[in-house]
Amino acid sequence: MQPAENPQSDIPGMGSAPRRKHRQGLHRTQIACERCRARKNKCDGKNPSCGTCQRAGAECIITDRLTYQQLPRSHVDDMKAQVQALQEENDALKAQISFLQQQKQHDLGAAVEEAPKPQGKGAATVCGRELAADIGLLSLEGTSERKYxxxxxxxxxxxxxxxxxxxxxxxxxxxAQLTNPLRFGLGRRDVQKPVNVPREPPPRPILLPNTEMANRLQEAFFSHRWPSLPFLHRPTFLKKHFESVLRDGINADGASLFLTHMVFAIGAIDLRRKNGKLPITPLDYFKTATSFYLSVLFENGNLETIQGLLLLSTFAISEPHALNAWMVSGLAMRSAIELGLHRHVESGSLFQSEMRKRVFWAAYVLDRNISITLGRPLSIQDKDIDVELPLSLSDIDLLPEDNSPGHGRSGPLLPSDLSTFIHIIKLRQFGSRIQSVFYPTKTAGLDTKLVSSERDIFRAELENWIVSAPRYTLPTPAVFQSIEWFQIAYNHALLLLYRPSPACPETTTHSLRICSDASISLIILYLTLYSKNKFAYTWVSLHSLFVATVTMLYTLTRQEIRATTTKNVTESNINSSLSLLQNMADVWPEAAGRCHQVIERLGGLILALFDAHLSSEEPQDNANLLNINxxxxxxxxxxxxxxxxxxxxxxxxxxxxxxxxxxxxxxxxxxxxxxxxxxxxxxxxxxxxxxxxxxxxxxxxxxxxxxxxxxxxxxxxxxxxxxxxxx
Known part of the structure; x- marks a missing residue:
């Protein structure tokens, strides 16, 4: 039976009529980028950047037609590359796990075959001892050790x-203990983990910020942090690490990815203080750097390794949920010693020589600051150091291809030179000497009067230090280059020098007055920095503020000190400290909050002395108590x-x-x-x-x-x- 003919088969465009072919030479129009659209230019739609944006050196941004979200033109390609890299990493880890499991089963089977079978009560006793040992080990792992x-x-x-x-x-x-905080490769075994707490999912790498945000982050780092710790050479960092990461993404070198993400993390802290919340938090950059690229950094074992450790230490001081700043700074210093950075080395390259000095002295500054704050031994003694201080050269004046001998710059001080850093080094050297003289471990046999007389020598050096502090005519956003910060460091050194110490336990009215003035000045200077939005929310600042406030309250227990002020002035100073602690609670919620409670209660007790009028009712014998031995x-x-x-x-x-x-x-x-x-x-x-x-x-x-x-x-x-x- 013949099939019925389709009545519409003869109609043009219907039935089996051939489909119209696309004309040769015509292509589907690519999405024009926002820059070309705004300038009404023809966009060639090339990846990863159109020709117009590439010639202008601008980032090529397109708008998605469905979500209307603006994305880099290379966004899809970058995501595909990241997915492919993660898939390869996942496959490699699966293969490694499978191999280890097979090896473990093989070793376990061999051990079972060779081990003699226990018999009778003796065997039960041995097994019981082994079990007890295991339980004891678990108990040790769950015990909180006490720290010095x-x-x-x-x-x-x-x-x-x-x-x-x-x-x-x-x-x-x-x-409340923090659950599942980040670890820095040195896992603690002395922590009792909470029960029934869901495990935090493993971190995933975050997307790199766009070029504009990336430049803002690195600019914030070098503007705010570099003057006090110039261990990164900015032109070298931008060319070798920053630009390669933005260009190659996750395919860039692991050390470059780590250094760049840590610069982003620290820069985000300063941007957050200036502009509030950011789309990506500093902790996100930190997690990506430490979770995915830290091992590559340690494999290198070179100057970049120490630079990475210094970035970690800097971040830990400012971020409460990061890592152990004391251990990381100590590791950085020991790594620097391992490379011989503490010794004078003749080098024909000015750039290499100066970078070695910068890295070592930055590790020195961090080690001194953290160790003295915690009252712990220093990683290296000053007598073991013979490397010179770095030259006061800006990064522009110090180039890798420059081999000429440097003499430091002359003329007015600039925020971009090393004058601030060199002055901070001298301060930390001064602090380490104070610690060794006034806070020794053994005080037996010390001549208290001789040690007390050395205060005058230290005081003269401290006065010379503050008088010679750098003064910048050009504005600078760095808190470490402000007059207030140098005054804070000066007053903090006075407290370290004059408060009761193991070598000088006796207090005189003169020393208490110095401590009183220095502590009040510290509080007011911190308040001034906060008013200028330059206050650094670090745990070192919190320590300094708390010590200053307690010292102020302690000195007011003496009638001679109370006679120099009034209750209203004292209450105002206490309230200033409380307001700063309240603001610091945004970064350190529990620490600053509990400090606030302590100061509030101690302040109330001291204010009661002004109401009690005890000075007129005290027996005359009390005056003699000031001079007893x-x-x-x-x-x-x-x-x-x-x-x-x-x-x-x-x-x-x-x-x-x-x-x-x-x-x-x-x-x-x-x-x-x-x-x-x-x-x-x-x-x-x-x-x-x-x-x-x-x-x-x-x-x-x-x-x-x-x-x-x-x-x-x-x-x-x-x-x-x-x-x-x-x-």
């Missing part, structure tokens, strides 16, 4: 402050103070100051502390049951357990319980 903090951190002075304040021992609730001055502590601060076993015992002693020594305080405080007109009503123990105040979210003044009140002399996990 030294005297220059404020431990010694903290004992004195703790001894003169009344109250009942009631600790604040333990701070060291053994009598540091002999006995009131039991209430011991109970509150938990320092009954401390090696340093201090007698309360006369005014405080008169306030708390009566039986009325011993039996009815709350009623006593109400009768003595405290400015704020305090519940003594809520007075906190300062032990371990900052054992959370900080680098190790940043001791500040507070770890002095721990009952296990000089050791602070570190509850921060996974450092």
């Amino acid at each position: 903090v030294g005297e220059s951190s404020g431990v010694y002075f903290g004992k004195i402050v703790g001894a003169i304040l009344p109250g009942e021992a009631k600790s604040l609730p333990a701070a 060291q053994e009598e001055s540091f002999g006995e502590i009131i039991q209430n103070s011991l109970d509150w601060f938990g320092i009954r076993q401390q090696s340093c015992v201090v007698t309360p100051q006369p005014e405080i002693s008169g306030l708390i020594s009566g039986s009325q305080f011993d039996h009815h502390p709350q009623q006593f405080l109400q009768d003595n007109s405290l400015g704020v009503q305090y519940n003594m049951d809520e007075m906190m123990d300062l032990d371990g105040l900052l054992e959370f979210g900080f680098d190790m357990s940043l001791p500040l003044m507070t770890d002095a009140f721990d009952s296990n002399n000089l050791f602070a319980n570190d509850s921060r996990p996974n450092q």
